[in-house]
Amino acid sequence: MKRLFRAFIVVLFALAGAGLVFCCLSLKGCLIPGNSDVIPIYSYSIVNTYPHDPDAFTQGLVFEDGVLYEGTGLYRQSTLRRVELETGAILQIRELPDQFFGEGITIYGNKIIQLTWRSNVGFVYDKSSFELLEEFNYSTEGWGITHDGEYLIMSDGTSTLHLLDPQTFEKTGQLEVFDNDGPVTRLNELEYIQGEIYANVWQTDQIARIAPDTGRVIGWVELGGLLTAEDGSELVDVLNGIAYDTEADRLFVTGKLWPKLFEIELISPD
Numbered sequence: 349m350k351r352l353f354r355a356f357i358v359v360l361f362a363l364a365g366a367g368l369v370f371c372c373l374s375l376k377g378c379l380i381p382g383n384s385d386v387i388p389i390y391s392y393s394i395v396n397t398y399p400h401d402p403d404a405f406t407q408g409l410v411f412e413d414g415v416l417y418e419g420t421g422l423y424r425q426s427t428l429r430r431v432e433l434e435t436g437a438i439l440q441i442r443e444l445p446d447q448f449f450g451e452g453i454t455i456y457g458n459k460i461i462q463l464t465w466r467s468n469v470g471f472v473y474d475k476s477s478f479e480l481l482e483e484f485n486y487s488t489e490g491w492g493i494t495h496d497g498e499y500l501i502m503s504d505g506t507s508t509l510h511l512l513d514p515q516t517f518e519k520t521g522q523l524e525v526f527d528n529d530g531p532v533t534r535l536n537e538l539e540y541i542q543g544e545i546y547a548n549v550w551q552t553d554q555i556a557r558i559a560p561d562t563g564r565v566i567g568w569v570e571l572g573g574l575l576t577a578e579d580g581s582e583l584v585d586v587l588n589g590i591a592y593d594t595e596a597d598r599l600f601v602t603g604k605l606w607p608k609l610f611e612i613e614l615i616s617p618d
């Protein structure tokens with residue numbers, strides 16, 4: 349009888365072990381500490397809400413020297429502007445020629461770089477005067493742009509990020525962005541934040557946090573619900589625009605034609 353009981357216990361442990369193995373093989377990201385397959389999903393809390401020009405079709409957003417710089421799109425309405433954070437007031441503006449659809453912007457040194465959508469032309473301006481210094485060409489569409497201090501990083505609406513030399517604008521490399529389901533396409537507005545590339549994914553409320561050395565998505569930020577019914581959300585377009593205040597560690601987001609710009613704090617799932 350004793351032997352039978354012992355055998356029963358052994359079988360019980362074997363079944364429990366098999367069940368555990370099955371769980372880990374079948375469930376994506378079974379709860380094993382350090383499993384790199386689990387991509388954390390961040391939520392947010394709103395720290396501050398500021399006014400944003402509801403006519404600004406936001407395609408590029410940067411924070412530097414206490415103010416926002418914004419690039420807007422649409423034909424005959426594209427601009428580069430310097431904007432007061434607290435009031436949304438336009439402090440300086442430069443209109444693009446009618447045939448250009450403005451896209452992402454970034455500030456590199458004392459220059460502002462602005463992409464255009466399908467014209468294969470980028471503009472380089474003096475940061476203070478907005479004077480046009482030079483133009484450069486690229487072979488893809490232009491969507492978002494940021495930099496890591498060494499290279500310009502540019503999106504084109506696919507899953508590819510292009511690395512450009514910031515002086516010559518020659519392409520020096522590229523990064524394929526992917527998560528557990530494969531390539532992540534429609535990468536749009538970008539911001540380089542503390543060693544990661546943040547990218548709006550076009551037509552979603554999601555921001556991908558991308559490892560710059562591998563292209564792997566290491567976090568998703570879910571930003572649904574920022575605008576409410578009172579904000580006339582039927583008139584606005586998608587989330588687009590990430591800016592980062594490196595000195596005060598503040599993260600700003602807005603969207604195309606959104607009446608508001610938000611300072612948010614990310615909330616880790618842990």
Ligand SMILES: [Ca+2]
Pocket residue numbers: 408409410493494537538539589590591
């Ligand atoms: Ca940005």
